Amino acid sequence: QVQLVQSGAEVKKPGASVQVSCKASGYTFTDYYIHWVRQAPGQGLDWMGWTNPKSGGTYYEQKFRGRVTMTRDTSINTAYMELSRLTSDDTAVYYCARVNRQWLVAGFFDNWGQGTLVTVSS
Amino acid sequence: EFVLTQSPDTLSLSPGERATLSCRASQSVDSNYLAWYQQKPGQSPRVLISGASTRATGIPDRFSGSGSGTDFTLTISRLEPEDFAVYYCQQYHTSRLTFGGGTKVEIK
Numbered sequence: 001q002v003q004l005v006q007s008g009a010e011v012k013k014p015g016a017s018v019q020v021s022c023k024a025s026g027y028t029f030t031d032y033y034i035h036w037v038r039q040a041p042g043q044g045l046d047w048m049g050w051t052n053p054k055s056g057g058t059y060y061e062q063k064f065r066g067r068v069t070m071t072r073d074t075s076i077n078t079a080y081m082e083l084s085r086l087t088s089d090d091t092a093v094y095y096c097a098r099v100n101r102q103w104l105v106a107g108f109f110d111n112w113g114q115g116t117l118v119t120v121s122s
Numbered sequence: 123e124f125v126l127t128q129s130p131d132t133l134s135l136s137p138g139e140r141a142t143l144s145c146r147a148s149q150s151v152d153s154n155y156l157a158w159y160q161q162k163p164g165q166s167p168r169v170l171i172s173g174a175s176t177r178a179t180g181i182p183d184r185f186s187g188s189g190s191g192t193d194f195t196l197t198i199s200r201l202e203p204e205d206f207a208v209y210y211c212q213q214y215h216t217s218r219l220t221f222g223g224g225t226k227v228e229i230k
Contacts, residue, residue, distance in 0.1 A: 044222070045159075046221070106215075107214050108169055109169060110169055112168075
């Protein structure tokens with residue numbers, strides 16, 4: 001079955017960077033776009049952008065550009081999201097999610113990672 | 123920017139009652155590329171509906187989606203105890219995806 005397993009919780013100081021990983025299994029990793037979504041405590045879902053696991057191409061939502069980098073390692077079927085210059089506003093659960101259809105950049109998400117809590121605190 | 127506005131923010135209902143949730147888009151959602159998700163505390167979202175009205179695999183038929191253009195609705199015909207959760211709509215009409223702000227369905 002399809003699984004997306006994310007790395008564990010992180011605590012970071014303001015100004016630091018964090019990298020969250022998302023290991024895929026149960027399907028051909030390079031066939032499906034991976035998106036990243038975050039959720040601040042008690043808040044809604046905030047879409048961050050996507051990565052094309054086949055080509056490495058990316059698209060970042062405007063508000064994250066310059067601070068976010070999405071990459072992948074096809075040898076280990078893992079996608080990564082790195083966010084730099086962290087502030088307390090970046091405290092959130094970060095999710096990776098798979099688009100429902102092969103080779104489709106935009107779609108709904110049929111599989112989600114379990115989420116990674118990133119806490120930014122001095 | 124493609125904005126989705128959900129209403130109400132909170133719906134207070136009793137088990138067995140009907141829930142009607144609204145999602146309004148700032149622009150027309152072509153081909154009804156709109157999905158609904160359910161999220162319970164401490165869990166990842168789960169897709170309920172795609173294409174505005176197609177139930178995902180394993181979703182009970184008390185959940186139904188309708189609408190087109192800019193106005194969409196998620197209906198839960200008779201609320202079960204496990205349906206009390208937060209619901210989000212999401213458009214995938216453009217590759218710059220957006221979510222609505224969510225509607226919390228709580229027990230009255």
